[in-house]
Amino acid sequence: MDQSISWITVGSVEDIPRQGSRVVRTGFGDIALFRTVTDEVYALEDRCPHAGGPLSQGIVHGARVTCPLHSWVIDLASGEAVGPDEGCAGHCPVRVVDGAVQLGLAAFRPGRGGCGHG
Amino acid sequence: MSTHTNPPTKRERLVVVGNGMAGIRTLEELLAKAPDRYDITVFGAEPHPNYNRIMLSPVLAGEKTFEQIVLNGRDWYEANGINLLTGDRVEVIDRANRTVTAMSGLTVGYDKLLIATGSTPVIIPVPGSTLPGVVGFRDLADVDTMLEAAAKGGRAVVIGGGLLGLEAANGLTVKGMDVTVLHLMDTLMERQLDRSAGALLRHELERRGITVLTGADTAEIVGIEKVSGVRLKNGQELPADLVVMAVGIRPNMALGKAAGLACGRGIQVDDAMTTSDPAILSVGECVEHRGQTYGLVAPLFEMAKVAAARLAGGTEAAYTGSVTSTKLKVTGVDVFSAGDFTGGKDCEDIVFRDAARGVYKRVVVKENRILGAVLYGDTKDGGWYFQMLKDGTEVAPVRDTLIFGQSFGGEGAANPKAAVAALPDSAEICGCNGVCKGTIVTAITEKGLSNLDEVRAHTKASASCGSCTGQVEQLLALTLGDGYAGEAKAKPMCKCTDRTHDEVRRAITALELKTIPDVMQRLEWRTPDGCHHCRPALNYYLLCEWPGDYKDDSRSRYINERVHANIQKDGTYSVVPRMWGGLTSAKELRAIADVVDKFAIPTVKVTGGQRIDLFGVKKEDLLAVWADLNAAGMVSGHAYAKGLRTVKTCVGSEWCRFGTQDSTGLGVKLERMTWGTWTPHKVKLAVSGCPRNCAEATIKDLGVVCVDSGYELHVGGNGGMHVRACDLLVKVETEAEVLEYTGAYMQLYREEARYLERTAPWVERVGLEYVKRRLVDDAEGRAALNARFLFSQSFSQDDPWAERASGSVDRHEFAPLAQVG
Structure with a gap:
């Protein structure tokens, strides 16, 4: 299934603090890599669909992150805002191979805003 | 000499000698059974009401205050019509006339007498053992002596590596003393621990900075006017400013002996807790029962129950001795032991170790029953093992997983209600207060109790640490069925939990x-x-x-506290260097100007708290900005913290023609004392030099307004969304008092306010009267709060900017992981 995607190694899982995030600068803008308490890794555009807050700076809990600006809660797997808020952060395929974190940047999908930010 | 006369009711007279845990527990039990039977007089040698002696260690370590360990305040004695005489030691019992006479000369007659004089520390008879600076570890006065010594720092030697000695050593270490423990045996706490657990314990204590010398036999305590050291039999000499004797306790039976009661190692009692004189009962550490003496709390409570039943007129209750368990009260060190764990013939040892977690467990089984248990590092199953040990439960069915604890495979683990239902009536539910299932169920049915608070009030179950609350609720549900409406829940902390x-x-x-x-x-x-x-x-x-x-x-x-700067709407940060009391200098201003130029910082603004705020700093520039500000002597202003923000001042008597005191200087002192602290929410202080109040001190979390005769302290103000003027807390005369009140107030707020609750709503919630009671009326409590604040500050006053600018902390926060595409 991955044949259409070219994977780029951006670092190792250990580089990302558990329950934390690191940023990768890309042509699509900043991508935030998240590592959960159970060591799953997710990648989202580093922009909250609400007001563009840097999600990488939020508190990671379960498979969610809370935006530091207005406390929107974003699901890490889908990028969707957790109800009642509506909106979706851009997201990017990511996989971990032998501890290396790889991004499928070509398959990046931009988000859609809530709260009239289009 | 005055003589007690009988009141018209002609009730029997009960005199209790000893106001400690055993005597008062007996009274509590007695009042529950026969509230009107006696006119009760209690003599206590100590000047305090009844307190929880086993919690003296946390008091020494600064983790609890004396108020927190009081079991029954004076109001309890009053409410129960008990005549309490503290600070008056009973010196003579006249059995023929049935009277006791105290030090003050007061003589009181009795029909029944209860002796509960406890024990005294053993002072080993070496030269120098009576020098000033040598103390036991037995009562609050000892703790006060130790705290006084610890306040001066220096070295302490603790003689005795048993339970008490180690708790004392830990407390003194926490308080900043350099502590050495001398223990005669090879293994610490050898009566409670085996060698493996003893070694783990020793390692942990050494890691905390305590020196442990085993096989150390004291020859002499050295000193001329006061203690200066301890000399061992091997010739080694250790300098010491304080020596704590904790080699053991001895039943305090002098009073009984002098009265001609039968005594051995203690005052001898039968199974009815009655001495050789049928009118005199005795309980606690002063007694010898079936050849045994006890120094732990659980047996005392069991004795108290029996004595109370007998005093209430019962003829059945009998004490048959106790199996004891031990827990070390040193924060962060979990040690539990019970029963006989020496092992040996026909015994089977089941051992579990987890080096990574520092866990050691050993359960000794004989003929399919638990004989003893030693747990180190993970003691949560101590109660489970102990219950099976006391009940003589067959362990064969759970033998294979026994060592992993109750939650691993024990019956009923999956269904808490079924587990509680399956417990026998004698099973202990509340370990703190020794309340068993049967007592709770009986109270629920007989007294018509319908909720947790009522159960707490009537049985004390769940009234201390609260860890059995769930079980008590299950008992309510089991006993009342549909009649139990559940508990009206206060708002839980968040959706992750039901607890407040x-x-x-x-x-x-x-x-x-x-x-x-x-x-x-x-x-x-x-x-x-x-x-x-x-x-x-x-x-x-x-x-x-x-x-x-x-x-x-x-x-x-939250991100601001994680990276020590304030995130702005565009994802950049603002940076506020600290300016003590609002003072700055040409050098600081020049450094700030240079930083603004060098990093092209777009906006510079003066804040409401008299600081300079640099807006629009890129995250990756933060470390370099801080390094430059640090180089000019500036540190973080904590403008981002749920902590001390600023101390705002006016110029005061140094320049102002109206100034009454040095408000700027005092502000600097306050800021130096309080910076770096973490609090439930942000805290802002101010000092005004006269009642014109130019520093707006009366809308601050704590504001000082200087007047000619001293300083007014105002608390609980807020200039934010809901403006609230401060309440006047107190007026004091000296700067030192201002500092002490401030530390105590900060600590009270830190310990008791809820997270994200500012001082204004907190003061409104608890009431100004409460704050006054804790801070103004209670000088001792205030000093203790301040001491805890200063202790906590000793760990918090490192500049977070310098730590990060040097690259040693959280480097990953400030740089992207990679650049691709």
């Missing part, structure tokens, strides 16, 4: 929870790692409860 902020905090203290995962595990969080509401709160509560011990969890901090 206050409940979580109490549990952290009582269960000695030390990490966020521990709290979530023990309090049964519904989420794997909490949420953005509970994690920062838990991080704060743990930091406040265990200063110096708890490791801050940066992942549970």
Whole structure:
């Protein structure tokens, strides 16, 4: 299934603090890599669909992150805002191979805003 | 000499000699059974009401205050019509005339006498043992002596590596003394621990900076006017400013002996707790029962129950001796032992070790029954093993998983209600107060109790640490069926738990929870790692409860506190250097100007708190900005913190023609004392030099207004969304008092306000009268609060900017992981 995607190694899982995030600068803008308490890794555009807050700076809990600006809660797997808020952060395929974190940047999908930010 | 006369009711007269845990527990039990039978007089040699002696160690370590360990305040004695005479030691019992006479000369007649004089520390008879600076560890006066010595720092030698000695050593270390423990045997706590557990314990104490010398036999305590050291039999000499004798206790039976009661190692009692004189009963550490003496709390309570039943007129109750268990009360060191664990013939040892967690467990089984248990590092199953040991439970059915504890495979683990239903009536539910299932169920049915608070009031179950609350609720549900409406719940902390902020905090203290995962595990969080509401709160509560011990969890901090700057709407940060009391200098201003130029910082603004705020700093520039500001002598202004923000001042008597005191200087002192602290929410202080109040001190969390005759302290103000003028707390005369009140107030707020609760709503919630009672009326409590504040500050005053600018902390926060595409 991955044949259409070219994977780029951006670092190792250990580089990302558990329950934390690191940023990768890309042509699509900043991508935030998240590592959960159970060591799953997710990648989202580093922009909250609400007001563009840097999600990488939020508190990671379960498979969610809370935006530091207005406390929107974003699901890490889908990028969707957790109800009642509506909106979706851009997201990017990511996989971990032998501890290396790889991004499928070509398959990046931009988000859609809530709260009239289009 | 005055003589007690009988009141018209002609009730019997009961005199209790000894106002300690055993005597008063007996009275509590007696009042529950026969509230009107006696006119009761209690003599106490100590000047205090009844307190929890086993909690003296946490008082020494600064983890609890004396008020927190009082079991029954004076109002309790009054409410029960008990005549309490403190600070008056009983010196003579006249059995022929049935009177006792105290030191003051007061003589009181009795029909029944209860002797509960406890024990005294053993002072080993070496030269120098009576020098000033040599203390036991037995009562509050000893603790006060130790705290006084510890306040001056220096060296302490603790003689005795048993339970008490180690608790004293830990407390003194926490208080900043350089401590050496001398122990005669090879293994610490050899009566309670085997060698493996003893070695783990020794290692942990050494890690905390305590020196442990085993096989150390004291020859002499050295000193001329006061203690200066201890010399061992091998010739080694240790300097010491304080020597604590904790080699053991001895039943305090002098009074009984002088009265001609039969005595051996203690005052001899039969199974009815009655001495050789049928009118005299005795309980507690002063007695010898079936050749045994006891120095732990559980047997005392069992004796108290029997004595109370007998005093109430019962003829059945009998005490048959106790099997005891031990727990070391040293924060962060979990040690439990019970029964006989020496092992030997026909005994089987089941051992479990987990080096990574520092866990050692050993259960000794003989003929399919538990004979003893030693647990180190993980003691949560201690109660389970102990119950099976006391009951003589067959362990064959769970033999294979026994060592892993109750939750591994034990019956009923999956269904708490069924588990509680399956317990026998004699099973202990509340370990703190020794209340068993049958007592609770009986109280529920006979007294018509319908909720938790009523059960607490009538039985004391769940009234201390609260860890059995769930079980008590199950008992209510089981006993009342549909008649139990459940508990009206206060608002829980967040969706991850049903518990309130206050409940979580109490549990952290009582269960000695030390990490966020521990709290979530023990309090049964519904989420794997909490949420953005509970994690920062838990991080704060743990930091406040265990200063110096708890490791801050940066992942549970809001971004501003994690990177020590304020995030702005565009994702850049603002930076505010500290300006003590609002003072700055040409050098600082020049450095700030240079930083603004060098990093092209777009906006510079003066804040409401008399600081300079640099807006629009890019995250990756933060470290370099801080390094430059540090180089000019500036540190973080904590403008981002739930902590001390600023101390705003006016110029005061140094320049102002109206100034009455040096308000700027005092502001600087206050800021130097309080900076770096973490609090439930932000805290702003101010000092005005005269009642014109140019520093707007009366809308601050704490504001000082200087007047000719001293300083007015105002608290609980807020200039934010809901403006609230301060309340006047107190007026004091000296700067030193201002500092002490400030430290105490900060600590009271830190310990008791809920996370994200500013002082204004907090003061409104608890009431100004409460704050006054704790800070103004109670000088001792105030000093203790201030001491705890200063202790906690000793761990918090490192500049977070310097730590990060040097590259040693959280480097990953400030740089992208990679650049691609």
